Amino acid sequence: MDYLPIFLDLKYKNVLVVGAGDIALNKIKLLLRSNALISVISKNMCSEIRCLLVQKKIFWIAREFKTSYLKNFFLVIAATSNSELNKKIFQKCNKFKILINVVDDQSKCSFIFPSIIDRSPIVIAISSGGKAPVLLRLLREKIESILPMRLGNIAKIAGDWRSIIKKRFSNLLERKHFWEKLFNSVFVQYIINGKEKKAISTLKNMIEKPNKLTGEIILVGAGPGNSDLLTLRALQVMQEADVVLYDNLVSQDILELIRRDAKCIYVGKRAGIKSITQLKIIKLLIFLAKQGKKVVRLKGGDSFIFGRGGEELEAAKNANINIQVVPGITAGIGVAAYSGIPLTHRDYAQGVIFITGYQCINNFTNNWSILSNSNYTIVVYMGSLKALEISKQLIFHGRLKSTPIAIISQGTTINQKVIIGRLDELDKIFRLAISPSLLIIGQVVLLHKKLEWFKNSTYFNNSKTISSIINM
Structure with a gap:
């Protein structure tokens, strides 16, 4: 491991940025998100950094760098086009044991910036150690695609209730099982869909009745065949499923995207060919959901266009089972x-x-x-x-x-x-x-x-x- 991945608390800590061009701007924006106290040394400033200065979001120290300015700084970023100046800053920071990053010069960095996926308070950082930046970008895109935008809200609500849960379940193992059950329940989907009141209601019910299992049925349209046409939401749900009931028209490429430990059940329906009846499919969906499982009903195209999705959800609602619908691109x-x-x-x-x-x-x-x-x-x-x-x-x-x-x-x-x-x-x-x-x-x-x-x-x-x- 070339670099030890750590997370720095920069809140209200002094950070120095030498340079004020577009490259420095990107670093400043990132630092502002961590609530660092940012000071800048530069002769010239790009317009956006000048606006941040006017808004008093950053501080300007001087036009020219001097070693004496390093005093009291926790971390330094050198983002100038002057290689000799960058080298000098690097050497001085090493001497004073100050963390230093010279932008785009890995040999002059005591730390590097990872690629960040921000779902605060959940933050994921990945790095190739500067070896394969394009591969890193592709990996980040894949990870981004399966992480809901409201994932951070789940962590925030869990944090708000952590002390209450700790009092209710004093045993560490019981507490662990509660959180696992909660994060695998409809609680998560309610938050992702912006229904936080329902989510908290579910949480309260699970505290009062911890042994009660709550399942749900999610109708997912798999699109016309090409896995590239699967929606982002469909991919997320398929990664969360306990059980997947899939049709004949769902391609093998799409089936490969289902969570590895999910149980997949083929209920292939194809016109003109004898297969499992619709009534049996509905009974199976309800049976699995009542076991507390997250059941995904995966159909080709869109489930509401000649897919009998409406019939299946009607039956689920009649059985008082939570439902969701993820549209697909119809054939x-x-x-x-x-x-x-x-x-x-x-x-x-x-x-x-x-x-x-x-x-x-x-x-x-x-x-x-x-x-x-x-x-x-x-x-x-x-x-x-x-x-x-x-x-x-x-x-x-x-x-x-x-x-x-x-x-x-x-x-x-x-x-x-x-x-x-x-x-x-x-x-x-x-x-x-x-x-x-x-x-x-x-x-x-x-x-x-x-x-x-x-x-x-x-x-x-x-x-x-x-x-x-x-x-x-």
Whole structure:
């Protein structure tokens, strides 16, 4: 270990900054957050540092550095462009045993600044010892992404109640178990969502009834497939889950992001294929939540767009179980974007309608007169189930046979395939598509060839046989 990571208490301690340019400004801003008493030596000042001086947030000592100025300073930062001056400051500070950092010159530093993730009072500092700053930045981004912005509020409230908890649970082991249970309960989610009154109410209940377990169900949309499109909140929740119930459309890349010790249960639901019933899924969700577990229901796309998420949350509320919803990018929006097809466009479509091919069966009747209006783009989920019926009904009610269509298979993933054709060819084209696939109908499809950016496409026309296209 090249450096010992420590946290310095700089509150009301004297810190000297030599230099007052943009680099010095960054250090001064950081020092101000630690409530240090900052003095500056510099001939010239950038405008922002001058403003801090006017606001009396910092002090100005002199234009030129002198060794005598080091007296009574706890820590010094040299941020000048004069290498000889920086060297002199470093040597003098070492002589007087004062902590010194010469900015951008690691060889002349008795300490270095780490990369900081601030969720005060929780502060995380990481460093590569100057070996790999780009790698360090990437690591910081990953850590930032899984730490909620209100994480510090959890620590603050816990701190406020620490003495009360200590009196209530005098045994160290009991106290440890209480805090573990609290931080794994809905208490945390209430604070993250800005509901501190509910959080404190939960805390009080757990003090009065420490053996009572409180679970919750969190509905999470996993997006259209590409793990890069998972929301930040979804990633955070997946890292906190005790149990995850996931569907068939959730990609393996996304499953890899679930907390390692969480139990994952496959409840794959796929149109046309026999699987666990919706009723059994609901019963399992409620059973697990009543055990006090944080249960994540992970669905492809967005749970409220043809995902039956509403049914599952209704059942949870009826069972008096706490719930949350984390929206996801629905397939209709994500897949269209990755195919270069804008669902609305001033020259082609004034609106978009989402429907499901599954609703064309079970005696459900679509309003074909509205769907046949060429001013609207139609996005069909599970369109392969009734491709021929959809095509016939739209043409019968006024859509042109030549209306452009796109069938996108495994959209947003590296296996994405886009097949372009006409409405009267819909049934034939679906025989070429690989599941899962999405159907887009409307003039906006014409923009695909110009705007495509993610993968190559196949264009279907009657002059080619199906077998020749398959062998392309």
